[in-house]
Amino acid sequence: MFDSLTGKLQNVFKNLRGLGKISEDNISESLREVRMALLDADVNFKVVKDFLDKVKTKALGQEVIQSVHPGQQIIKVIHEELVALLGSSNAELELKQSPASLMMVGLHGSGKTTSSGKLARWLQKQNRRPLLVGADVYRPAAMDQIEKIGQQLNIPVFIKKGETDVLEIARLAQAQARALNCDVIIFDTAGRLQIDEPLVQELVRLRDLVKPEEILLVVDAATGQEAVNVATHFDQALSITGAILTKLDGDARGGAALSLRAVTNKPIKFGGVGEKLDDFEPFHPERMASRILGMGDVVSLVERAAEAVSEEDARKLEEKMRKGQFNLEDFLEQLRQIKKLGSLESIVSMLPGGGEMLKGTDLSRQEKDFAHMEAMVCAMTLEERRQPGILNASRRKRIAKGSGVSVAELNSMLNRFNQMQQMMKKLSKFQKAFGRMGGLPPGLMR
Ligand SMILES: Nc1nc2c(ncn2[C@@H]2O[C@H](COP(=O)(O)OP(=O)(O)O)[C@@H](O)[C@H]2O)c(=O)[nH]1
Ligand SMILES: [Mg+2]
Structure with a gap:
């Protein structure tokens, strides 16, 4: 969404962030770049002009000039003005009559x-x-x-x-x-x-x-x-x-x-x-x-997640991770929940700096990886998913064949799953230690 505009504005911000002192001179170049970015994005020229006038007035105002990080303050001003431009707050539907x-x-x-x-x-x-x-x-x-x-x-x-x-x-x-x-x-x-x-x-x-x-x-x-x-x-x-x-x-x-x-x-x-x-x-x-x-837009991402995953499921899952009982069946469930959140690209793009992170990467490969993993776990019996330990050579051969991958690929997936499990155990120990110290808020490790 609006990738090109975002990219250009982030470049402007890189320069702004470092500014120690603000003057009409040293911000005019940045504001010019913001103007170009908006015009390139095909924003109406009058809208662009009004927007920049407001940003400039605020940027040269006392509040910004006297702040500790004036460059950061200008970025904040641009954010505020952009919010105002888009309408300030969510406008709800007015549907009072019935019908x-x-x-x-x-x-x-x-x-x-x-x-x-x-x-x-x-x-x-x-x-x-x-x-x-x-x-x-x-x-x-x-x-x-x-x-x-x-x-x-x-x-x-x-x-x-x-x-x-x-x-x-x-x-x-x-x-x-x-x-x-x-x-x-x-x-x-x-x-x-x-x-x-x-x-x-x-x-x-x-x-x-x-x-x-x-x-x-x-x-x-x-x-x-x-x-x-x-x-x-x-x-x-x-x-x-x-x-x-x-x-x-x-x-x-x-x-x-x-x-x-x-x-x-x-x-x-x-x-x-x-x-x-x-x-x-x-x-x-x-x-x-x-x-x-x-x-980024973490608020919307969390809302999407809340819609896709019930609180009860999330709690159960956390408990399993904590107790080291997370098995391949849970793993499958996880994969499916991630899918419900939308494409990987849309998820990452909602994280701060996500657009930047996505530049030049093609997540469709990861998405295919996910699909392969799902196929492999689906080809296992319930018993195998719950106790991957019983997966001997002949079982592995059968599963690989059933999911259209090589045994090597299956082995590599199982290894990764093993590592993940170890990691979860370590993390939960770490969390417990902090918990005793009254430190880290619960849920932070999730
Ligand atoms: N990617 C995407 N496609 C959309 C969206 N909204 C509508 N479309 C597509 O745009 C095309 C035209 O939509 P339609 O509802 O028939 O337009 P109408 O002529 O105004 O009724 C269809 O192919 C829709 O699938 C959207 O938010 N995202
Ligand atoms: Mg129509």
């Missing part, structure tokens, strides 16, 4: 249908009862697409093939929502390659009929500042209540994300981070700013 209506609007291909599904799933997790409505009457395939998404999620979908009047669909959908006792209706509307008057008129009529509490503009993060024109246009016509920024997992330059809020003054409420229906998160300006500046 509440929500319209998804945006250009063709921006991700409306996918995001409708993702949002429905997210709402379902918040104990809401969503109804998805296929209100894109121009493409029959769109109806099939949303129907399939609904089936996948086990969420009801209303479609009426052959019906070309969106208002009729809306009325029938509202009746359906009441019949099914749904409390949120999500209207997935039609898009165009470019915004045009007939489309806008249709959306306006739909809005006037269903009176949605939320009208979310779906924007592809890869569109850059062109997104700003689209957003302005939609906002003038419909008065949107917020935006969903999709495809943040791609190599977007960042222009749309950084310009959208400042230009429309409407909050970005969610972000799409992948093609899967779970790849969706509330948009947190603070976390996004940290990611853009290469400071």
Whole structure:
């Protein structure tokens, strides 16, 4: 996400960090580089100018100049201003009526249908009862697409093939929502390659009929500042209540994300981070700013982990590690949990400096390693997983054959597992020693 921008800003920070004394002269070069980085990321030029004016005023202010590490302070100022630019805090959905209506609007291909599904799933997790409505009457395939998404999620979908009047669909959908006792209706509307008057008129009529509490503009993060024109246009016509920024997992330059809020003054409420229906998160300006500046986003990572792994499982696992009872079955479980967190690349990129770390490395090899390990453990019997000690030559041969690897590869995996087990035992002893001294907080060794 925004790799190129992050890389450039980190370079600027390297120079800033060392500065002992701040003057207009010695920061002007750094600020110029920040400006270039933002413009290269296709951020709207006016947004860039306002941003830098604010940063400069603060950077030359008393608070920074008199601080012990002025260079660090400037980095902090840039972070703060970036958070403000992205909207300060997470903007929640306003869905008070029951059923509440929500319209998804945006250009063709921006991700409306996918995001409708993702949002429905997210709402379902918040104990809401969503109804998805296929209100894109121009493409029959769109109806099939949303129907399939609904089936996948086990969420009801209303479609009426052959019906070309969106208002009729809306009325029938509202009746359906009441019949099914749904409390949120999500209207997935039609898009165009470019915004045009007939489309806008249709959306306006739909809005006037269903009176949605939320009208979310779906924007592809890869569109850059062109997104700003689209957003302005939609906002003038419909008065949107917020935006969903999709495809943040791609190599977007960042222009749309950084310009959208400042230009429309409407909050970005969610972000799409992948093609899967779970790849969706509330948009947190603070976390996004940290990611853009290469400071990582540990908070979101921990949240993802908490969703994938229950506290109970984590506790049990820790106990096993502590007692040296961690076996291959647990190992398999671990491998699967890591997979649930997302790709290795997405995990590492959320760690501070992770983007830097990833430069030039290809994690797909490690991912393949993981897949091989999983295959090897899967080819073992339960007994073998619990007591790897019984793995003699003939058993090893069978397992290697069953998982499509050589015996040497299997041996190497088992050796590594052994080392890991030893390490865990040592670590837990270490932790116990510290525990007696009242030192290290529990859980730190996890
Ligand atoms: N990688 C990625 N792909 C996405 C994301 N959101 C949507 N897509 C893809 O973008 C394409 C267009 O999405 P769709 O929902 O059909 O767009 P619509 O025309 O606005 O309804 C599809 O291939 C989606 O899988 C996202 O957050 N990340
Ligand atoms: Mg669609």
